[in-house]
Amino acid sequence: MREILIVGGGYAGFYTAWGLEKKLRPGEARVTVVDPRPYMTYQPFLPEVAAGSVEARHAVVSLRRHLSGTRLIAGTVTGIRAADRTVTVHPVRGNAYELRYDILVVTAGAVTRTFPIPGLVRQAIGLKHVEEAVAVRDRLMTAFDQAASLPPGPERRKLLTVTFVGGGFSGVEGFGELLSLATSMLRSYPELTADDLSFHLVEARDRILPEVSDKPGAWVVRQLERRGAHVHLNTQLLSAEGGHVVLSDGEEYDSTLIVWTAGNASNPVVHNHTDLPVDERGLLLVRADLRVGTDGGPLPDVWAAGDDASVPDLASPVPGARTVPNAQHAVRQGRLLARNLVADLRGKRVRNYRHSSLGVVATLGLGRGIFQYKGIVIKGFPAWLMHRGYHVLAVPSWERKIRVLAVWLTAALTGRDLVSLASVQHPRDAFVASGHTQGVDRTKEGSTA
Incomplete structure (x- = not known):
């Protein structure tokens, strides 16, 4: 065999x-x-x-x-x-x-392509694996909780400043979805306003979404900017040391969440x-x-x-x-x-690979999207529905399709589940802290049990 x-x-x-x-x-x-x-x-x-x-x-x-x-x-x-x-x-x-x-x-x-930019590896997070996506969500929600207990000022501003580097599909979709999430979360935080949010999308080329043509790409930029985002084209990240972002267009600011989506290697x-x-x-x-x-x-x-x-x-x-x-x-x-x-x-003839594109579709946040197939461009809510419809059909197995559809239908009725589980990334912290509080050496105790 x-x-x-x-x-x-x-x-x-x-x-x-x-x-x-x-x-x-x-x-x-x-x-x-x-x-x-x-x-x-x-x-x-x-x-x-x-x-x-x-x-x-x-x-x-x-x-x-x-x-x-x-x-x-x-x-x-x-x-x-x-x-x-x-x-x-x-x-x-x-x-x-x-x-x-x-x-x-x-x-x-x-794998994620990186460059020797000061502070990048220490401060940034990717968006290629599910663990990274969960961490991005939890970090934003944790930042909201922390910012709500602070007075207006530089520290609150830093907590609510998000930077995405890379204007391809992964970067633009992640940026648009996170901007949508942050905007919706403001309703649950009366201490915060839209002016406290600062979202930056940094792209080294003169346009985003290279898979679509120029006009739809420019429309996406305008749509993001109308929602309060800052889109930096022809701009590179020069430094991210200590969360202090320095861009090649001369702008500098502090950002707690930096997401790197600048291509693959x-x-x-x-x-x-x-x-x-x-x-x-x-x-x-x-x-x-x-x-x-x-x-x-x-x-x-x-x-x-x-x-x-x-x-x-x-x-x-x-x-x-x-x-x-x-x-x-x-x-x-x-x-x-x-x-x-x-x-x-089995000694039979093999076939050559040939596939014509089915078009491209991207989500830009809840209820917003863009689709292009050759000269046909669809924007807004219909494109967002097409995005969800295509991907629920494309995800493997009926079991996964049903689970995803169930979550979407539940969210349509009750809204998104806005709870941070950032502590899951450090599950033993509470256990260790309780041991210190009670004066118990749990390592010694466990070894003699």
């Missing part, structure tokens, strides 16, 4: 394994997925998780529940050697070890720790049929898809174009990869 090893359980990896479970015959091959997380994150829901519109657990899909016939290894692949068909696995607990394979599928996914294992061919961006060179290699010849039994794969875009009129790293491509590449793997195992 051949061993199919899938590196990464994100979009492309999950859909590849899911498809293989449905298509492989008993005993035809064994599928193994290596990923440090026990779930696939449905990233389009992260802005709504940050805004409290989607429950965090509903934005992820359990690998064990939906890949019941797949061997799952909780760990990270830190090295790939196609020459001897082995990978190095560093498990969540324990020592690293070598794992052999017959067929390799690389779907490791991208290739996974380190693909970029630095493999003998597989990569391009100048550190992405795997992939043929149209999703085999790793060039048109001159593929590497035997090595396939790739998703954000770390440089796949020819056969639907583009531009010669040499590659598919952009987004969910539309990752999901469809994963599905095709499962079909091609089964076809190759």
Whole structure:
């Protein structure tokens, strides 16, 4: 029985394994997925998780529940050697070890791209994982609680100042949703006013949302500014030391919450720790049929898809174009990869990947959105409904669709659940504090019990 090893359980990896479970015959091959997380994150829901519109657990899909016939290894692949068909696995607990394979599928996914900006790593938080989205929400709500007990002044202003760096889809959606959340929370805090809020979106280019055309992008900027936001175009973050933001346009201010969404970088294992061919961006060179290699010849039994794969875009009129790293491509590449793997195992013909864009849709906060398909542009509430409709259909499994719909319907009747659970990130603090208060050495007590 051949061993199919899938590196990464994100979009492309999950859909590849899911498809293989449905298509492989008993005993035809064994599928193994290596990923440090026990779930696939449905990233389009992260802005709504940050805004409290989607429950965090509903934005992820359990690998064990939906890949019941797949061997799952909780760990990270830190090295790939196609020459001897082995990978190095560093498990969540324990020592690293070598794992052999017959067929390799690389779907490791991208990582957040950062720059050596003073204070960035210490002060900022990303928006790529569900844990980060939950932390963003809780930090904003905690800031409201703290600001309400302070008199007007610099400290209150800093607590209620939010900065997003990066004007792509993730940044703009997260920014719009968090602005919507903050505005709605003011009704519960009579001590605070809209003038206390200060939201900044920083983008190095001269426009936001590069996936849409110029006019819809400019409309989004105007819409955000009408809601009180500050949009800084052609601007870079120079420093974030101690929460003091310094921008290249000369503006400086203090900000408690800094969210970094300025793009992705290739996974380190693909970029630095493999003998597989990569391009100048550190992405795997992939043929149209999703085999790793060039048109001159593929590497035997090595396939790739998703954000770390440089796949020819056969639907583009531009010669040499590659598919952009987004969910539309990752999901469809994963599905095709499962079909091609089964076809190759059975000696049948594999198919090339070709997908024409279905358009782009973004949420800008509760009841606000934008959609574009070629020359068709829809704005406002209808686009927001389209955003929710598309993603509830796209999230894997009926179980997740039902859970998300139930939360949305409940929120429509009762409103968002505006409660911070920031203390969950430090669950032992109350226990330790109670021990100090009572003068009990709990470490000693536990050791003699």
